[in-house]
Amino acid sequence: MAWKGPGAAERxxxxxxxxxxxxxxxxxxxxxxxxxALPWGGRRSLGQGVGSVSELAADTVLVAEALARAAVTKKRLEKVVLRIFTVHPDCDEAFAAT
Structure with a gap:
């Protein structure tokens, strides 16, 4: 199915x-x-058969910002996702587990 364009949640x-x-x-x-890598929003009914609207999940903005900052240079998405869980997006310092 082709994507028709951005919905309210994407905008x-x-x-x-x-x-x-x-x-x-x-x-x-x-x-x-x-x-x-980015959570899909939930759907909220408008009631009485009118339809529904999509909503952003609670952490979507934070995750999207981290992805955007980590994906400044062209990298495989797998590496970008791993990076946001191991390195702060604004620096090159790796997280070291104790």
Missing amino acids: ELSELLSARGVEVSWAKIRRWREFG
Whole structure:
């Protein structure tokens, strides 16, 4: 099934990231979601057969910001996801477990 374009949740996420100084395309957000790195939002019913709207999950903005900062250079998405769990996105210092 082809993607028809960004929904309300993608537009909201893009705006929230822009407010944090991070520019991310809707295609990249969609790619991160399809890969499983970014949580899909929930659906909320509008009631009485009117339809539903998508909502952002609680940590979506934080995860998307970390992904965007770690993916500044072109890297495989697998490496980017591992990086955000082992290295702070703003520095090159690796996390060392005790």
